[in-house]
Amino acid sequence: MLYLRSKRSQEKVSLNKRTVLKTKRIGHDKRISMKRSRAVAFFCFFLVVVFSGPSRSWSQSSADSKLVEAAKKEREVVWYTTTSLETSKVIVDQFQKKFPFVNVTLYRTGVAPLTSRILLEARAGKHEWDVVGGGGELFVPLMEAKLIAQYRSSEAKMMDEDLVDRQGYWTAYTVTPFVLGFNIKIVKQQEVPKTYEALLDPKWKGQKIGVDTSAGVLHALMPSWGKERATAYFRQLAAQGPTPTDGTSIIAQLLSAGEFPLAFGSAHLFELLNRKGAPVDWLPLEPVVIRVVPTMLGAKPRHPNAARLLYDFLIAKEGQEIIKSFNRIPVRKDVLPEPPRLLQGYKRVIMYPELYKNLPATQQLYNEIFKLK
Structure with missing residues (x-):
């Protein structure tokens, strides 16, 4: 070898x-x-x-x-x-x-x-x-x-x-499912948004919601939602004042540390922290991007x-x-x-490898929406 x-x-x-x-x-x-x-x-x-x-x-x-x-x-x-x-x-x-x-x-x-x-x-x-x-x-x-x-x-x-x-x-x-993680010391489970639209509630404005600097979720939702709807949603989300962060590992760490009350990130990382006793849990927002x-x-x-x-x-x-x-x-x-809910029990859309061909254009749009360099 x-x-x-x-x-x-x-x-x-x-x-x-x-x-x-x-x-x-x-x-x-x-x-x-x-x-x-x-x-x-x-x-x-x-x-x-x-x-x-x-x-x-x-x-x-x-x-x-x-x-x-x-x-x-x-x-x-x-x-x-x-x-x-x-x-x-x-x-x-x-x-x-x-x-x-x-x-x-x-x-x-x-x-x-x-x-x-x-x-x-x-x-x-x-x-x-x-x-x-x-x-x-x-x-x-x-x-x-x-x-x-x-x-x-x-x-x-x-x-x-x-x-x-x-x-x-x-x-x-x-595979890596992208879900909504939450810090259980900051947000009670019954208060966690259950849909993408619920994140647009005024009570989350300025609450430092963690989002990735990658446009992957936006790009994967476009075939399902249509480009116009997906773009409009992320513009509304950006108006909530979220905190773009580079990388899902860092997002998971900051969520566990209480820097974010809510964050988009990798389901398996949130689940691992939860299993080890960190104050982190997660919910799937449908459709979940895989x-x-x-x-x-x-x-x-x-x-x-x-x-x-x-x-x-x-x-x-x-x-x-x-x-x-x-x-x-x-x-x-x-x-x-482990547990099976990581890949079961929710509607999903797949980020197929073929979709990466047009990702640079979506990334440019995403950077403009979230004012990234």
Whole structure:
């Protein structure tokens, strides 16, 4: 197994005659020394909430025997991903335990650098990766460059149809619902707005409602509501004087700390804080915007059969249980999130990867509405 990450903060170590690149814990000692700081202590608590999981025991799923035999001959697969290193390493370890004849090369980085790497490799005539997964922003540039192949995994039959591309270019392997979180010490549950329109009540004006600086929710609502209605709503919301904040993790932290009484953010982050005893709960405002995190097959994979084997594993029951164990939301009907209401019991609209093509224009509109730079 070869673990790769962006060049910063890497070191080589020898392990069982294999070279493994491990991420240095830059600043670790410094963080330890700063634990007396209340702000850092809270942030450490938040990280523990996000990355701690239950004891791990995953079910075994069967794989197509012909595909397995073909993958044995290839002996390798290359996976590019934006999934956290903690999660992706466990996925690789479990995949290799099940298929020890396939060595996995893992490269993990952010969406922007990963997109740039893939496109630069393609321009140079190189096709280093077999499977790619991560933020939906990856899809459009790779699709336009004809770097994604069609593949409909047999495992997709255990998923809702709106989480699988009809043409077979992508399949979700986790999702992020955007909901309304609230601080239970500040807002009583019976007072929490139950609809988008209820947030426009004059009593919430100037109350520092947390909203993301990303236009994703506005963009996803446009196909459902229509551009005119969606834009008008967000202009009314902006008139309430909310507080635009960069990133759902920070939004969740500030909500827990009492900086926001209400906030739009990621359901799984709010739920994790609630589970750990933080004064945070959440409600779905219908339709709930669901952001898809897709997995995709390379158009020119060097290891096509091993690639399909890994792709299947990611959305198979075993792979989805790993996703769930890291406090993310699985997508299979037989692997429910904890609690199930994270993905059930409400109407939803999907932020399909294809929608990112026109997101820059919506982002410009959103910046104008909320007076962002």
